[in-house]
Amino acid sequence: MALQPSLHPLLILGSPTAPHTLDFFLDFVCPFSKKSALNAINGVLRGKLLAPGGPYDGKVKVILRLQVQPWHVTSMLTHESALAVLRLAPERFWDYATALFEHQDEYFDIPTADLTPTQIRAKLAALAASVIGQDKEAAVLDLLALKGSPNGGNAVTDDLKYLIKFSRQNSIHVSPTVLLNGLVANEISSSWGEKEWTDFLAQKAAL
Known part of the structure; x- marks a missing residue:
């Protein structure tokens, strides 16, 4: 499992010792990534196949790889906010x-066209606070605040760099991209339902 210690919570499903690994490279403002997150991960894998007592419980783990897509203006900002939450909660x-993912259309290009990066970060901090607690909104904003040198980024920039370098090193270009045991599984589609995932894991992840 290639994750630096500060990013271990990106193992979002399953045991670290599970013999098979699914890596999901997802972008928070990609509609197809949303389908993969809400339908495949939450609906099929978390809800059924990898759930406690499910057929692949203890056999498959899921790692989320944050895949910044620079052609979406807010992609970096949404991923920064996720890394801030990763630290705080x-x-x-x-x-x-x-x-x-559920609110991603609020961060598409046109809805955010007239907002500054500072305003978008504040909006994201408010969304984070609605999930992890209103008392943590200021802490999220503090992690997202630009500090230090004029071009030095913020408190989560180094984690963001690591994730981007990891994707580039492994030639990941599009979202969603899914790896099984380190190899790209091009046959996987964001439209897959329970049957397709069941058939895939029965073939590829049998012990």
């Missing part, structure tokens, strides 16, 4: 990620 990280 790692146990609620996937809940916040789900909220980002």
Whole structure:
């Protein structure tokens, strides 16, 4: 499991010792990533196949790889906010990620066209606070605030760099992209339902 210690909560489903690994490279403002997150991960994998007592409980783990897509203006900002939540409330990280996907249309290009990055960060901090607690809104904003040198980023910039470098190093270009045991599984579609996932795991993840 290639995750630096600060990013271990990106293991969002299953046991670290599960022999098979699904890596989901998702972008918070990608509609197809939303389908993968809400339908595949929440609906099929978390809800059924990998759930306690499910057929792949203890056999498959799911890692979320944050895939910043620079052609979406707010992609970096939404991912920054997720990394802030990862630090402040790692146990609620996937809940916040789900909220980002559910509210993603608020962060599309046109709805945010007249907002400054500071205003968008404040909006994201408010969304985060609705998930992890209103008392943490100021802490989220503090992590997202630009500090230090004029071009030095914020408190989560180094984690963001790690994730972007990881994707580039592994030639991941589009979202969603799913890996099984380190190899791209091009056959996986964001439109897959329970039958397709059941058939895929029966073939690929049998012990």
